[in-house]
Amino acid sequence: MPISLQEAITVKSNLHYATGDRPSRSGSEEFLAIENLTKTYKAGDGSKSTILDGINLTIRENQFVAVIGHSGCGKSTLLKIVAGLEKASSGSVRLQGKEIRKPGADRMMVFQQYSLLPWLTVRENIRLAVDEVLVHLSPAEKKQLVNEHLAMVNLTAAANKYPDELSGGMKQRVGIARAIAIRPILLLMDEPFGALDALTRGKLQRQVLDIWESQRQAVMMVTHDVDEALYMADQIVLMTNGPAARIGEILEVPFAHPRNIQEIRELPQYYELRNHALSFLDRHFSQDD
Amino acid sequence: MLQFNTMAIAIAAQAAWRKSIRPTLFQDVVLLPLLGILGVLLLWWFVAAFVSELLPTPLEALLANLDYITHPFYRRGPGDLGIGWLLLASLRRVFLGFLLGSLVAIPVGFLIGMSRKALLAINPLIQIFRPVSPVAWLPIALAIFNLANPSAIFVIFITSLWPTIINTALGVSSVSQDYLDVARVLEMSRWRQITKIILPASLPYIFTGLRISLGIAWLVIVAVEMLTGGIGIGFFVWDEWSRLNLNSVFLAILVIGSTGLVLDYLLGRLQVLVTHRSPSST
Incomplete structure (x- = not known):
């Protein structure tokens, strides 16, 4: 196994998380801390099914983390618990040392199905979020902020259209602009490009990465696409299969930002990481059935 | 349809x-x-x-009705009014009753859609009263108001309640979880969730209820006016039958039908204007 891969795969150094030890508390290292998190659902007949089992994960400030796993492995549930939309059965999730108990605009979400409000125009959708969250801004400042973010995702021309009139890629750009406009400290993305065709997906990945590279912040993105994770994230969290999914491995992605997809695809490390992640997923797929 | x-x-x-x-x-x-x-x-x-x-044959009816058709708004003495005036009198009753009914039905529908307790309390009443022909309420209304006109409006009020309540409740209870998640992440207060998310999201359902209500109200007003008398297109039909003048009855049927069509069309236009979505897409 080449040295580069050894460096890249920091399973060993992260192993103490997986074994259940509490991660050390050290300032920015612990921007988001998930500890011993489990999620169980009670079925109608009283039996319990475990979705997530003993999840330990920390995310640093300005770190882009991708969570990857097969569908049904509970990765979206993990994201929703961080968002506060679902409650953990046990364990804790802390953001900047504060326990997460309910949803909050400091952890704004980009939804897989866009979740735009169809009775509002593109501009009004973003404005609604700004109105709700940034209450201290004057109307002029709000307008300016909305315009900036419309321009950021190239939607100025479509500002007065309704979501029904937009393509999937445009809708998700609105979703991203809406999320970023309210300046969350942690951006959550639930398979943000999952419903898009391949060409649109590539373009939008580039746009989101451009935005992130110009104003870095903590991002937690759920995906099932290894290439997407390698292109965008600093760290890739590989989940084992559900039920009772755990974190299998954590890969560090060593490519420096700003990234160029053509350049990183020519690096040997890219394929080593890619093969490693894919074989991990394959292994966990065949175990299941 | x-x-x-x-x-x-x-x-x-x-x-x-x-x-x-x-x-x-x-x-x-x-x-x-x-x-x-x-x-x-x-x-x-x-x-x-x-x-x-x-x-009468169709041609005879047309010739006999020429005066009505060419002079819809004549006044030739007390009780002898053009068919346009009669229509307006009926429309006024329907609008008043429909407006009052909707003002009650939409909030009640909201309550039922959002609260299980309200559903359990109100649902039995709806299930019992809904199948009752609204005209059956007329004696009760007459006993309360002692006057024909308010009684007719009251019957239209009752008519307008049920479809709007049921559809509003359905709309409110079936607001997409996605929209509610957005509201929760944005930390909206309950009141703002209602005004900013739940109300606009359920507007298409509310309009469906309103259109059904208005359609039935327009059916019922003819029957109510036949019983209460006075000025109106419904009593006109009955009055002309009493005089064995069936020419005017044919005219009245055409006028009632076209008016119903126009009412539904107008409410459909209003729906597009308010919801920014075409009625067929929801």
Whole structure:
């Protein structure tokens, strides 16, 4: 196994998380801390099914983390618990040392199905979020902020259209602009490009990465696409299969930002990481059935 | 359904106008509807000529009604008013009753849609009263108000309640979880969730309820006016029958039908204006 891969795969150094030890508390290292998190659902007949089992994960400030796993492995549930939309059965999730108990605009979400409000125009959708969250801004400042973010995702021309009139890629750009406009400290993305065709997906990945590279912040993105994770994230969290999914491995992605997809695809490390992640997923797929 | 048909015909007619009337469109928009109307006229003529002594033939009815048609807004003494005035009097009752009914039904529908306790408390009442012909409320209304006009409005009020309550409750309880998640992440207060998310999201359902309510209200007003008398298109029908003047009855049926069509069309336009979504897409 080449040295580069050894460096890249920091399973060993992260192993103490997986074994259940509490991660050390050290300032920015612990921007988001998930500890011993489990999620169980009670079925109608009283039996319990475990979705997530003993999840330990920390995310640093300005770190882009991708969570990857097969569908049904509970990765979206993990994201929703961080968002506060679902409650953990046990364990804790802390953001900047504060326990997460309910949803909050400091952890704004980009939804897989866009979740735009169809009775509002593109501009009004973003404005609604700004109105709700940034209450201290004057109307002029709000307008300016909305315009900036419309321009950021190239939607100025479509500002007065309704979501029904937009393509999937445009809708998700609105979703991203809406999320970023309210300046969350942690951006959550639930398979943000999952419903898009391949060409649109590539373009939008580039746009989101451009935005992130110009104003870095903590991002937690759920995906099932290894290439997407390698292109965008600093760290890739590989989940084992559900039920009772755990974190299998954590890969560090060593490519420096700003990234160029053509350049990183020519690096040997890219394929080593890619093969490693894919074989991990394959292994966990065949175990299941 | 009627709304859909008129829209389709209107769209088809526009297209036909632009494309210099292609043969198939001409057939769809003009020829086949004419054929249907012709068939009914033929049936009418047959019944009038061979079955009933009282019925006028279509041509006789048209000639007898020319005065009504050309002078819809005449006033020739107390109680002798043009058919336009009668129509307006009926419309006024329907609008008042419908407005009051909607003002009660939409909040009640909201309550039922959002609270299980309210559902359990109110649902039995709805299930019992909904199948009752609204005209059955007329004696109770007359006992309360002692006057024909408020009683008629009260019956329309009752008529307008049930479909709007049921559809509003359905709309409110089926607001997409996605929209509610957005509201929760944005930390909206309960009141703002209602005004900013739940109300606009359930507007298409509310409008469905309103359109059904208005449609039934327009059906019921004719029956109510037949019983209460006074000025109105419904009593006009009954009055003309008492005088064995069936010419006017045919005219009244046409006027009532067209008015109902226009009412539904207008409410459909209002729905598009308010919800920014076409009625068929929801």
